[in-house]
Amino acid sequence: MTSASTASRPELVCPAGTPAALRSAVDAGADCVYVGFRDETNARNFPGLNFSRKELDEAIGYAHGRGAKVLVAINTFPRAGAADLWHRAVDDAVGLGADALILADIGLIAYAAERHPEARLHLSVQAAASNPAAIRFYADRFGIRRVVLPRVLTVHEIAALNQHIRPVETEVFVFGGLCVMAEGRCALSSYATGQSPNVNGVCSPAAHVRYEETAEGITSKLGGFTINRFGRAEPAGYPTLCKGRFVAQGKASYLFEEPTSLNTLAMLPELIEAGVTAFKIEGRQRGRAYVAAVVQAFRQGVDAVLAGRPVPDLDLDRITEGGRQTTGAYEKTWR
Amino acid sequence: MIQGQGQTGGRTVPPFTPMLLVGLALRSVRPSLLQPVFDALMTLVRRRHPDILDRMAPYAQAAVCIDPIDLPFVLVLEPDPAAPRLTVRREIDPAEAVATVRGPLETLIALAEGKVDGDALFFSRQLVVEGDTEVVVALRNAVDGAGIDLLEDFATALGPLGRPVRMVAGAALGVFARLRQDIETVRQSLIAPALQGTDAQSARIAALEAEIKALRKQAKAQAKPARSAHA
Numbered sequence: 001m002t003s004a005s006t007a008s009r010p011e012l013v014c015p016a017g018t019p020a021a022l023r024s025a026v027d028a029g030a031d032c033v034y035v036g037f038r039d040e041t042n043a044r045n046f047p048g049l050n051f052s053r054k055e056l057d058e059a060i061g062y063a064h065g066r067g068a069k070v071l072v073a074i075n076t077f078p079r080a081g082a083a084d085l086w087h088r089a090v091d092d093a094v095g096l097g098a099d100a101l102i103l104a105d106i107g108l109i110a111y112a113a114e115r116h117p118e119a120r121l122h123l124s125v126q127a128a129a130s131n132p133a134a135i136r137f138y139a140d141r142f143g144i145r146r147v148v149l150p151r152v153l154t155v156h157e158i159a160a161l162n163q164h165i166r167p168v169e170t171e172v173f174v175f176g177g178l179c180v181m182a183e184g185r186c187a188l189s190s191y192a193t194g195q196s197p198n199v200n201g202v203c204s205p206a207a208h209v210r211y212e213e214t215a216e217g218i219t220s221k222l223g224g225f226t227i228n229r230f231g232r233a234e235p236a237g238y239p240t241l242c243k244g245r246f247v248a249q250g251k252a253s254y255l256f257e258e259p260t261s262l263n264t265l266a267m268l269p270e271l272i273e274a275g276v277t278a279f280k281i282e283g284r285q286r287g288r289a290y291v292a293a294v295v296q297a298f299r300q301g302v303d304a305v306l307a308g309r310p311v312p313d314l315d316l317d318r319i320t321e322g323g324r325q326t327t328g329a330y331e332k333t334w335r
Numbered sequence: 336m337i338q339g340q341g342q343t344g345g346r347t348v349p350p351f352t353p354m355l356l357v358g359l360a361l362r363s364v365r366p367s368l369l370q371p372v373f374d375a376l377m378t379l380v381r382r383r384h385p386d387i388l389d390r391m392a393p394y395a396q397a398a399v400c401i402d403p404i405d406l407p408f409v410l411v412l413e414p415d416p417a418a419p420r421l422t423v424r425r426e427i428d429p430a431e432a433v434a435t436v437r438g439p440l441e442t443l444i445a446l447a448e449g450k451v452d453g454d455a456l457f458f459s460r461q462l463v464v465e466g467d468t469e470v471v472v473a474l475r476n477a478v479d480g481a482g483i484d485l486l487e488d489f490a491t492a493l494g495p496l497g498r499p500v501r502m503v504a505g506a507a508l509g510v511f512a513r514l515r516q517d518i519e520t521v522r523q524s525l526i527a528p529a530l531q532g533t534d535a536q537s538a539r540i541a542a543l544e545a546e547i548k549a550l551r552k553q554a555k556a557q558a559k560p561a562r563s564a565h566a
Contacts, residue, residue: 018480020449047469048390048476207469218460236458259458287479290452319455 010272012302013071013171014295015284017049022059024288026068029299033063034071034102036201036284041089042073043126044284045201053092060097069099073284075124076201077105077184087111094119102148103127104184113142122146122171126184126198132164139168146171148280150183152329155267159274169277174264175294176282177321178328179203180242180257188241192223204240211236228259235259235323261320262328265301268311271330272302290319349405351522353514354440358406366408366423373410373421381419383488388416390477397470400432403440414474434466436474449479 014030016022025033036042038050051059060070072093078086086108093101094116101119103109104126112121125148129135138144146169149158162170181188189203190196197203204222212219217231220239227239237243237259245254262282264271271279279302281294297314304311317323349355380387391414401410409427413420429435436443442461445451453475456462464471486504490497 017476020480020482023482024449046472046476047393048473048480205469206472207467209468210466211464211468213463213465232460236460238454285476286454287446287452287475288449288482290455293452318459319452321454321458323459 008277009306010276010302011069011171011278012295012298013278013280015176015281015286015291016059017044017046017284017286018288019051019055019059019062021284021288021291022070023062024292025295026063026066028292028295030068030295032069032071032099032278033059034073034280034284035059036073037089037092039085039089040199040201041076041086043075043124043197043201043203044073045076046285047206049285053096056093056098057096064097070097071100071102071122072098073102073124074108075102075104075126077126077198078108079199083107083111090116100146109138109142109144117143120145122148124148124184125150125173125179128182128184130161132161135161135165135168139165145169146277148172151179151262152182154332155270155274155330158271158276162275170275171278171280172271172276173262173282174268174271174279174298175262175316176286178257178260178262178326186242192225192241194223204238209239237321258324259321260324260326261316263316263320263325264327264330265297265314265316266311267327267330268298268301268305272305286319293319350439351518352405352439352441353511353518354403355405356518358403358440362407366425369408369423373423377419377421379488379492382492384481384483385416387477387481388414388419390480391473392416394470394473397433397467398431399470399474400427400429400435401443402435402437403443404437405439412474429466432466434464434468434470436471437463437465444485446475447478448483448485453479 011031012029013032013034014025014028016025016033016035022033022035035056036044036050037056038052039045042050044050056070056072063070072089074086074089074093076086086105090101090103090108090112099120100122101112102122102124103112104124109121109123112119121142121144123129123135123138123144123146127138128150129138129147130150130153135144135147138147147165148171149161151173153161158170158172179186184198186198186203187196189205193205193208195202195205195208208223210221212221217229217234218236219226220228220230220236222239222241225241227241227244228237229245230236242256243254243259245252248255268279279298281298283290283294294316297316300314301311317325349358395415395417397414399412399414401412403410408423408425411420411422411424411427411432413422438446438456438461442451442456446453446456446462453462457464486501490501490504493500
C-alpha cells in the first residue's frame with residue numbers, strides 16, 4: 001500500500017456532451033475528456049447532444065493542444081444486422097486520433113482489437129466486469145488496458161481487485177448520477193419505454209418523460225407510468241424507474257434508490273491508496289456549468305491529496321440530483 | 336392561455352428583482368415594438384451559432400414557448416434551420432407550442448449562456464418545464480453547446496460600434512447589479528417580521544416532531560414485550 005502523497009498521479013476523466021463542454025472541462029483541469037458520437041453508439045444518446053465527426057476532430061485538436069486526452073465512448077451493444085454503425089464509429093474515432101476507445105460489447109472489442117491493434121482500449125462500465133477472472137479475460141484476449149468499474153464495489157474490494165489485475169488499470173466513478181443496477185444488463189427503461197441504455201444509448205429517454213405541474217407540486221412520468229410526486233418545496237429528480245417513489249403497503253418510499261448524486265470528494269485519499277488509476281465524473285448530459293464546477297472541485301481535491309494537504313470542503317450541493325449526495329457503494333454501511 | 340408576467344393561473348410567482356420592475360414598466364408596450372430586437376437575435380444566432388439550429392434540426396417544426404415570468408410577454412421559438420423565428424407575444428394558446436420553459440428572465444439568460452446548469456435549476460424548481468421533454472432537452476443541449484455570450488455576440492456583430500456598446504452595456508450591468516442589491520435589501524427588510532414568526536413556528540414544529548418520535552419509540556418498546564408474551 002502506498003501513501004497518498006507518494007502515489008502516482010491519478011487521471012481526472014471528465015464528461016463532455018458538446019464541444020463547449022469539452023473546452024470547459026479542459027480549461028478546468030481535466031486530464032482526459034470522454035465524449036460520444038451523435039448516434040446510438042454511445043450510452044448518452046440524448047437529443048441535441050454529442051459530437052459530429054468534424055466536431056470531434058476539432059475537439060481532439062483543442063484537447064491535445066492543452067495536454068489533455070480525448071476518450072471516445074462507443075459503449076452500447078450493436079444491434080443484430082446493424083453492426084456497421086458501431087464499426088464505423090470505432091474506425092472514425094481511431095482515425096481522428098482518439099487517445100482511447102471505451103467499449104462494452106465483446107464482439108465490438110474483438111473488431112477494434114483486430115482492426116486497430118495499436119488503439120488503446122478501455123472496458124466500459126456497461127460491460128459490468130467486476131472480478132479478476134472477467135477482467136483478465138478481456139486483457140489477455142483483447143489487450144484491454146483499463147476497466148471502468150461498476151458502482152457496486154467497496155473501496156476495500158477495489159484495492160483487492162487492483163492487486164489481482166495489474167497491469168490493467170482501474171477507473172472509478174467519483175461524482176454524478178448513480179446507477180444502482182447491473183450496468184449493461186438493466187431492462188427497467190426497456191420495460192417502461194421500449195428503449196434502453198444498452199442498445200439505444202438512452203436510459204429513460206426524454207421523449208417518454210413528462211412533468212405535470214399541479215397545485216400540490218409536480219408529477220414526473222415515464223412512458224405513462226407515474227414515477228414520483230414532489231411537493232412544491234421538494235427538490236425534483238429525473239424519472240427513472242430505479243429512482244421512483246412507489247406506494248407499498250400504504251407507504252410511499254424509494255424502493256431501490258433515492259434521487260441523489262454520488263460524491264466521493266472526501267474519499268479521494270482512500271481511492272488513491274486503493275491504487276485507482278483514474279477518477280471518472282459522470283454527466284455528459286449535463287451542461288457546461290456543471291462540468292466546469294465539478295471538474296474544478298475534483299482538480300483541487302486530487303491536487304490537494306497529492307500535495308499532502310487535506311481535501312478541501314467544496315460545496316457541490318447545488319448541482320446534485322435531488323439536492324442530496326451519497327458515497328454510494330464505496331462505503332456500504334448497509335451491507 | 337399562457338400569458339406573460341406571473342399570470343399562469345397564479346402558480347408561478349416571479350422573484351422581486353429589478354427585472355420585475357422592468358416587466359411592470361413594459362406592460363403598456365406593444366409586443367410588435369420589441370419584435371425587431373428578437374429578429375436581430377435570430378439573425379445573430381444564424382450567423383454566429385448555426386450549430387444550435389443544426390442540433391435542433393430533428394425538431395424543426397416544434398414550436399417552444401419560452402416564458403420569462405417577470406416580463407409581460409412570452410417568446411415563441413420555431414427552430415426550423417431554413418427559417419428560424421423567435422416571436423414575442425402577449426400570450427399564446429398552449430396548443431400552439433409543444434413545450435414550455437418557464438423561469439425568471441435572468442435565469443433563462445444565464446442558462447442560454449451556460450453559466451448555470453439546467454438540470455440543477457430544474458431539480459431545485461427554479462425552472463419549470465411542461466410538454467414535450469425531448470424538445471426541451473434538445474434545445475437546452477443545443478444552446479448550452481454553442482458557447483453563447485449575448486453581449487459579446489451583439490457587440491461583435493456591430494463591428495466598429497461594438498466597443499462603445501460594450502462600454503455602455505458594462506456600465507448598465509453595473510447599475511443593474513447595484514439596483515438588485517438595493518432591492519434585495521428592501522425585500523429582506525419587508526419580510527423580516529414575517530420570517531421571525533416563521534422561525535418561531537419552525538422551532539415549535541421541530542420540537543413537536545421530536546416529541547412524536549420519542550412517543551412512537553416508547554410505544555414500540557412497550558408493544559414488543561406484549562407481542563413476545565403472545566408468541
